[in-house]
Amino acid sequence: MAGVITASEPSWIGPFTGLSPRQFNKLIIALRREGADPVRKGRPWSLPLQDRVLLVAAYWRTNLTLRQLAPLFGISKSAADRIVDHLGPALALQPRRRFRKDTVLIVDGTLVPTRDRAVAVSSKNYRCSTNHQVVIDADIRLVVAVGRPLPGNRNDCRAGQDSGAKAAVGTIPTVIADGGYRGTGLTIPHYRRYKDEELPSWKEEHNASHRKVRARVEHTFARMKTWKILRDCRLRGDGVHHAILGVARLYNLTLTG
Structure with a gap:
């Protein structure tokens, strides 16, 4: 039976991958170079590599079964x-x-609703979710690392280390985070030491500048979550981790061309 959707028709590529046909072809070349299309013994794949990549992207984008x-x-x-x-x-x-x-x-955590109770727990979004620590480059806004998924009730200050995100950034001297990362050595906003303390004006100015820069990671989350798999993930085991890493790669490609 012939399919309706195929990568040989360029009009399908943009809606499901967010990439231009030229960017999509560059991705296919990179995947072949990385060994994603080896010669298999036995029955061959029912679709060429281009259509298989488009299928996976369409699955992540639409979250259809x-x-x-x-x-x-x-x-x-x-x-x-x-x-x-x-x-x-x-x-x-x-x-x-x-x-x-x-x-x-910039590092921050985002919750991904996940149906696999082996990796997800009830979280502050009132759903069973996983916590994903995402690190982006503040200048070019590309995702540079994503930590392993942790239960969604894990605090960011602990999740940053347990997920491997902290190890991924190495010895970079300036890593910006929000106030949830106290005691981690990251650059966080100034905060009141006690309830009635008033912050001096210079600290308020620093915090305003900090918010403007840190907002870039929130913009990244918003764009990544146009991929509906990150709004309700049905995948089991490492599936949610592979999905967010794949979405991050496609997101980066849309920025770099």
């Missing part, structure tokens, strides 16, 4: 499931290893 999505590509639900399991990790963002000496990073 695979039973709904598979017929649009002309394949079975089980074949679509195998494609997502295989390509999800291959599309994952690799953390940046090198930074300029003057690099400024």
